[in-house]
Amino acid sequence: MERRAERRNKEDPMTATKAMKPKLGRADACLAVDPSALNAKPAPEGADPALGGVNLMAQVLSRENLRRAWEQVRANRGAPGVDGMTVKEFPDFVRSPNWPGIKESLAKGLYRPQPVRRVYIRKDGGGERPLGIPTVLDRVIQQALAQVLEPLFDPEFSDRSYGFRKRRGAHDAVKQAREYLKQGYPVAVDMDLAKFFDTVNFDILMHRVNRKVSDPVVRRLIWRFLRAGVMENGQVSPSEKGVPQGGPLSPLLANIVLHDLDMELEKRGHKFVRYADDFLVLVKSVRAGRRVMASLTRFLDRKLRLTVNPVKSKVAPLNQCRFLGFTFRRKKIVWSDKSEAKFRRRVKELTGRSWGVSMDHRIRKLSEYLRGWTAYFALSEYYKPVPDLDEWIRRRLRMCYWKQWKRCRKRVGELLKLGVNERHAVLTALSRKGYWHLSRTMATQSGMTNHWLESQGLVSIRKLWIAYHYPAANQPG
Secondary structure: OHHHHHHHHHHOHHHHHHHHOOOOOOHHHHOOOOHHHHOOOOOOOOOOHHHOOOOHHHHHOOHHHHHHHHHHHHHHOOOOOOOOOOOOOHHHHHOOOHHHHHHHHHHOOOOOOOOEEEEEEEOOOOOEEEEEEOOHHHHHHHHHHHHHHHHHHHHHOOOOEOOOOOOOOHHHHHHHHHHHHHOOOOEEEEEEEOOHHHHOOHHHHHHHHHOOOOOHHHHHHHHHHHOOOEEEOOEEEOOOOOOOOOOOOHHHHHHHHHHHHHHHHHHHOOEEEEEOOEEEEEEOOHHHHHHHHHHHHHHHHHHOOOOEOOOOOEEEEHHHOOEOOEEEEOOEEEEOHHHHHHHHHHHHHHOOOOOOOOHHHHHHHHHHHHHHHHHHHOOOOOOOHHHHHHHHHHHHHHHHHHHHHOOHHHHHHHHHHOOOOHHHHHHHHHOOOOHHHHOOOHHHHHHOOHHHHHHOOOOOHHHHHHHHHOHHHHOOO
């Protein structure tokens, strides 16, 4: 009997997988994989994955790795892919009878990802940026892959690469550029790669991947993710090149491709900073910058099959360049005019008079945006524009309150509640001038004071900026 059961399990792997599946109630527990069921050999202690001593796919499908991947995908949320499955529906899916078969197909190298769903988002400078949204299942698998592959590749990445890496970020890249400016490199070679993510060469990318990944199952899976195709308007188009923006694996693959660029720049002794496909090379003169741009353009074209956009690329003083939303003034970091213009547009949307929501909801959404924006742009070392922006935001809120109160009697009553002189309250309420003008009168400002607006939930970007630059001043005692 035992032999027959054993033989039956060998003939039907699905049955064997189901028999070994524990009865778990949580989604992350359902993601567990028994390495023995996948015929994975245990890793010898101290073995190097790059040398083939470890079954990488077993690591990808390990219980802990899949649990971390699912938690990351769940935290990122995101829209459904071509199958329509949402993040909330995924736990029910992994509890279904389909999941053991998917795990087994992954272990044997038979899994085929679904096409990504094409969507477009508006770019700041006009036009649209294409994004590819994988299914939730494929996002979990990609995230699990990235978590295993990152420790193989990241230690060899350049110290001047800051994009999509742990304990590194955009702020570090901007600070490094400022440091080169202080060292006497005032000219920037600002190069823009034309549609980088859409033009990555598959053969070049896989050649770089194969340098470190010896597991053929993992190699095959990465290749299939690249070739999964794109669905747009119900039609599936094959993928001939490019890494779709939107997948958890794409940032790592982008860094793998551009690692050769980093090595070339280091070999030449250049001062450079790179964040994903945004990079600056700092030099001492415009003449040197032009030579560097010409040689790098040839290198990118011949070695990596990437095209430099001549319209958006330039050689200019660093204070005339934008990098990750910032520019430089007198060796100090300051947010760019374009970043401030975008900020003002968004605040106008949130404080628009035509947005028919309660003031509590409006202030809550506005404060969320202000906190997020300041958490990034507080890096700017110029204080002067901060109070002006704060004042402008408060004035727009006073305008919203004034419009919401509508009738003259209501306005007088609200101003009186706020302690405004009766004569000033009546004269302001009877005024036929516009909302924007009346938002700056003595009555509205003395009634809707800064302190009162803060009590309604409005955050001050001035206080957030001070807390960022002078944290000791916010400590009690």
